[in-house]
Amino acid sequence: MALDIDRYAHVESPIQRWDPRFKIAALGLFVVGIALIKTIPVAVMALVLAGLILLLTALPFHFVWHGMSFVLIFLLPFFIVMPLSYPGQSAFEVLGLGFAWEGLRLATLIFTKAMAIVFVTFSMFGSSRFDVSMLALQHLKCPKIIVQMLLFTYRYTFVFLEEMERMFVSMRARGFIARTDGRTMKVMGHFVGTLLIRSFERTDRVYKAMLSKGYQGEFHSMVTFSAGGLDGIKAVIVLIMASALVALDYSGVFNQAVQGWY
Amino acid sequence: MHISEGILPLSVWASGYAVAVTVAAVSMRNMDMEEIPKISVLTAVFFIASLIKVPLGPASIHLILNGLLGVILGRRAFIAIMLGIILQAIIFGHGGITVIGINTLMMGTGALVGYGVWRLRHLVNFKKKEMIFGALAGAIGSVTSGSMLAAFLMTTGQAFNTIAEGVLLAHIPIMIIEAVVTGACADFLHRIRPDMLTGHRKSGYQ
Numbered sequence: 227m228a229l230d231i232d233r234y235a236h237v238e239s240p241i242q243r244w245d246p247r248f249k250i251a252a253l254g255l256f257v258v259g260i261a262l263i264k265t266i267p268v269a270v271m272a273l274v275l276a277g278l279i280l281l282l283t284a285l286p287f288h289f290v291w292h293g294m295s296f297v298l299i300f301l302l303p304f305f306i307v308m309p310l311s312y313p314g315q316s317a318f319e320v321l322g323l324g325f326a327w328e329g330l331r332l333a334t335l336i337f338t339k340a341m342a343i344v345f346v347t348f349s350m351f352g353s354s355r356f357d358v359s360m361l362a363l364q365h366l367k368c369p370k371i372i373v374q375m376l377l378f379t380y381r382y383t384f385v386f387l388e389e390m391e392r393m394f395v396s397m398r399a400r401g402f403i404a405r406t407d408g409r410t411m412k413v414m415g416h417f418v419g420t421l422l423i424r425s426f427e428r429t430d431r432v433y434k435a436m437l438s439k440g441y442q443g444e445f446h447s448m449v450t451f452s453a454g455g456l457d458g459i460k461a462v463i464v465l466i467m468a469s470a471l472v473a474l475d476y477s478g479v480f481n482q483a484v485q486g487w488y
Numbered sequence: 489m490h491i492s493e494g495i496l497p498l499s500v501w502a503s504g505y506a507v508a509v510t511v512a513a514v515s516m517r518n519m520d521m522e523e524i525p526k527i528s529v530l531t532a533v534f535f536i537a538s539l540i541k542v543p544l545g546p547a548s549i550h551l552i553l554n555g556l557l558g559v560i561l562g563r564r565a566f567i568a569i570m571l572g573i574i575l576q577a578i579i580f581g582h583g584g585i586t587v588i589g590i591n592t593l594m595m596g597t598g599a600l601v602g603y604g605v606w607r608l609r610h611l612v613n614f615k616k617k618e619m620i621f622g623a624l625a626g627a628i629g630s631v632t633s634g635s636m637l638a639a640f641l642m643t644t645g646q647a648f649n650t651i652a653e654g655v656l657l658a659h660i661p662i663m664i665i666e667a668v669v670t671g672a673c674a675d676f677l678h679r680i681r682p683d684m685l686t687g688h689r690k691s692g693y694q
Binding site for chain 1 (some may be wrong): 493494495501509511516518521522523524525526527531532533535536537539540541542543544553556560567570571572575576578579580581582584586593594643646647649650651654655657665668669671672673675676677679680681684
C-alpha cells in the first residue's frame with residue numbers, strides 16, 4: 227500500500243517548481259470548476275487538461291497508475307450499475323435488466339469528472355513534500371490546528387502501518403487464519419484494541435518528548451516560501467482554463483446528461 | 489464507504505462543507521494543547537485500522553470503526569474523522585476534495601451517534617455491558633452513516649435510487665461486523681486500559 231503521496235516530490239518539473247501556495251490555490255479552484263461541469267464533452271476536455279497537468283509533474287507512470295488503481299476499482303462499477311439501474315425507458319435488456327443509454331451517459335460523466343479531479347489532486351499533492359503542502363494550506367488560511375494535526379496523523383500513519391504489519395505476522399505465526407466467523411471478528415476487535423493501547427501509550431511519550439523540546443502548541447518549520455512572477459502566471463493560466471471550461475459548459479453548446487439528475 | 493467526486497451538485501457539497509466545518513468547530517471546543525498529538529495519533533491508528541479486511545464469504549469488507557472512534561474520542565471523534573477523510577482524499581484520491589465536507593458529515597455523524605449510544609451504558613448495570621454497548625455503538629454508528637449515504641444519493645436524483653438501496657443492503661453485513669469488532673474491542677479496552685474509554689473517571693476525553 228503506497229501511502230507516501232510525496233515520494234516523487236523531488237522530481238524536477240514546472241509543477242514541482244511552482245510555489246505550493248499558488249499551486250494549491252489555483253489547482254483547488256480548477257477542481258471546483260471541474261465539479262461544476264454537467265456535459266460530457268466539456269468533462270472530457272477537463273480530463274485532457276488535467277492529464278496534461280499530471281504529465282507535466284513528471285511523476286513516474288507506475289506510481290501514478292498505482293494511485294489510480296484504487297480509484298478505478300470504485301469508479302468502474304458505475305458503468306455497469308448506472309445503465310442497468312437507471313429508472314424509466316430502457317433501450318434493450320441485459321440478463322433481464324433494462325439497459326438505459328441515459329444511465330451510461332451519467333456514468334461516463336461521473337467517471338470523467340472524477341478522474342479529472344483525481345488527476346489534478348495527484349498533481350497538487352504529489353509534486354510537493356507533504357509538510358510543505360500542509361504549510362502552504364496554512365498560508366491559505368486553513369486553521370493552524372488542523373494543519374498541525376494533519377502533519378502528525380500523516381507521520382504516525384507510517385509508524386502504525388509498520389506496527390500493524392508486525393502484529394499480523396506474529397498473529398499468523400501463532401496460527402491465526404481469518405475466516406468468516408465470530409471468532410475472527412473478536413480477534414480483530416482485540417487486535418484493534420491492542421493497536422490502540424500501544425498508540426495511546428506512545429502518544430504519552432511523544433507528547434513528553436515534545437514538551438521537553440519546548441513545544442507550546444505551535445509548529446515551527448524551516449520552510450520558507452518565495453513566489454516569483456512565473457508562479458503567478460502559472461496560476462493565471464490554470465484559472466483561465468477553469469473559467470473557460472465552466473463558461474463553455476454553461477453556454478449550452480453541448481447537451482447536458484440530465485433527466486432525473488440535478 | 490464514501491460518496492465519490494463528480495456526483496453531487498454544488499449546492500449539496502458546498503453545504504456539506506459548511507455544516508461539517510461548523511460541527512468540527514463545535515467538536516473542537518475547549519481543546520487542550522495536549523490533545524493535539526493524542527487525537528492525531530489515534531486518528532492515524534483508525535486510518536490504518538480501516539485498511540484491515542475482514543473476510544466475508546468470497547469477498548472481504550474493510551473495517552470502518554467510526555462507532556469505536558466515538559467510544560474512544562467522544563465528541564472529538566468528529567474532528568478525527570475529518571482528518572481521516574482529508575488524508576484519504578489527498579493520499580488515495582478516495583472520495584475527493586470537493587466531497588470532503590459531505591463525507592466527513594456522513595461518517596462523523598455516525599461516530600457522534602455511536603458516542604451517544606455508548607454514554608447510555610451508565611443508565612444500566614449488568615456484567616459485560618461494555619461489550620453490549622460497544623456493539624450497539626458500532627452497529628448504530630455504521631448504520632447511521634450508511635443511511636446518510638443512501639439519503640444523499642436519493643436526494644441527488646432518481647437515477648441513484650437503486651444504488652441507494654444497494655448501499656442500505658450492503659450495510660447489513662457491515663453492521664454485524666462493526667458491531668462484533670467494536671463490542672470485542674470495547675470489552676478488551678475496558679478490561680485492560682479502561683481509562684482510554686470516554687466517560688471513564690480518569691479518562692482524558694469527556
